[in-house]
Amino acid sequence: MQLERVVLIGCGTSLHAAQVGRHYIERLAGIPAEAESASEFRYRDPIIGPRTLVVSIGQSGETADTVAAMHLAREKGATLITICNAEESQAARVADGALYMHAGLEVGVASTKTFVASLTILQLLSVYLGQLRGKLDAETTRRLVDQMARGPGLIGEVLAEANLYSSLARRIGHYDNFLFLGRGANAAIASEGALKLKEISYIHAEGYPAGEMKHGPIALIDPEMCTVALAPRDDLRDKTLSNIKEVKARGGLVVAVLTKGDDEAASEVDFPLFIPQAPDLLMPLVTTVPLQLLSYYIALLRGCDVDQPRNLAKSVTVE
Numbered sequence: 663m664q665l666e667r668v669v670l671i672g673c674g675t676s677l678h679a680a681q682v683g684r685h686y687i688e689r690l691a692g693i694p695a696e697a698e699s700a701s702e703f704r705y706r707d708p709i710i711g712p713r714t715l716v717v718s719i720g721q722s723g724e725t726a727d728t729v730a731a732m733h734l735a736r737e738k739g740a741t742l743i744t745i746c747n748a749e750e751s752q753a754a755r756v757a758d759g760a761l762y763m764h765a766g767l768e769v770g771v772a773s774t775k776t777f778v779a780s781l782t783i784l785q786l787l788s789v790y791l792g793q794l795r796g797k798l799d800a801e802t803t804r805r806l807v808d809q810m811a812r813g814p815g816l817i818g819e820v821l822a823e824a825n826l827y828s829s830l831a832r833r834i835g836h837y838d839n840f841l842f843l844g845r846g847a848n849a850a851i852a853s854e855g856a857l858k859l860k861e862i863s864y865i866h867a868e869g870y871p872a873g874e875m876k877h878g879p880i881a882l883i884d885p886e887m888c889t890v891a892l893a894p895r896d897d898l899r900d901k902t903l904s905n906i907k908e909v910k911a912r913g914g915l916v917v918a919v920l921t922k923g924d925d926e927a928a929s930e931v932d933f934p935l936f937i938p939q940a941p942d943l944l945m946p947l948v949t950t951v952p953l954q955l956l957s958y959y960i961a962l963l964r965g966c967d968v969d970q971p972r973n974l975a976k977s978v979t980v981e
């Protein structure tokens with residue numbers, strides 16, 4: 663069957679995984695793709711049919727909005743798969759097929775390792791679809807799979823520097839407002855970084871595509887606002903660097919996730935956080951972990967319970 667479109671749905675952290683997945687599907691499989699919150703999707707009248715592949719993403723496979731959105735997709739005759747961590751979940755039962763994360767039990771309410779696992783499965787799915795459709799030849803496929811195998815090592819390099827994040831948390835943990843900026847797939851990672859900070863540190867944080875900064879958030883920049891920018895070396899790094907300069911020009915504090923060795927960008931920011939050079943495919947995995955570490959240490963500093971944040975549930979099974 664010739665797929666015409668891929669629609670990725672999820673809630674919370676899983677929505678951010680869907681947003682990254684959209685980039686992977688378009689780039690690697692060459693299929694038009696979109697990502698949407700399951701809670702919005704379920705109340706629209708989406709135009710989907712047998713040539714639409716709906717991919718639901720969820721750690722639990724039990725989120726009420728996601729499962730309801732899957733039932734809607736089913737009624738409309740879409741091909742339906744789920745990426746989830748929990749086997750025997752409702753999502754796995756409703757879907758035509760399940761791609762399990764096999765990430766093990768995730769204890770913390772805020773998703774972390776399952777976010778990284780979702781991105782990895784989305785890479786595999788995109789490469790698989792790209793291969794099926796003849797978009798990726800054998801050589802390119804092999805190269806991409808080799809790149810994926812480097813993921814754990816690159817994440818390990820970031821984790822090895824956890825003490826840097828702990829000391830940065832002491833410098834910026836008192837800020838009450840954070841703006842996370844990124845472009846491309848890193849716009850979704852910026853949203854995820856802001857969500858993690860909100861969830862476990864109870865700090866007001868916004869995640870924004872950096873190009874949208876001038877359409878509103880720039881009005882908020884002052885010395886009380888901490889901006890966390892994702893500007894690793896990629897095609898969009900220079901554009902994000904311009905945003906960083908705009909923030910600095912208005913007296914804002916800037917923490918930036920940068921590629922090791924990018925001294926030029928480092929000289930523009932207050933606190934550079936260096937990550938290893940990584941292939942484009944892996945970049946969202948590698949930029950995620952610094953933001954998770956930062957939220958973790960800020961939460962500890964503020965005396966928050968990182969595993970059981972107030973008002974949140976691991977799985978939201980009612981509307």
Ligand code: G6P
Pocket residue numbers: 673674675676719720721722723724725728771772773974975976977978
């Ligand atoms: C709750 C959790 C979040 C999670 C979201 C979606 O809000 O607190 O951490 O991202 O549900 O959960 P799911 O199981 O569908 O990924």
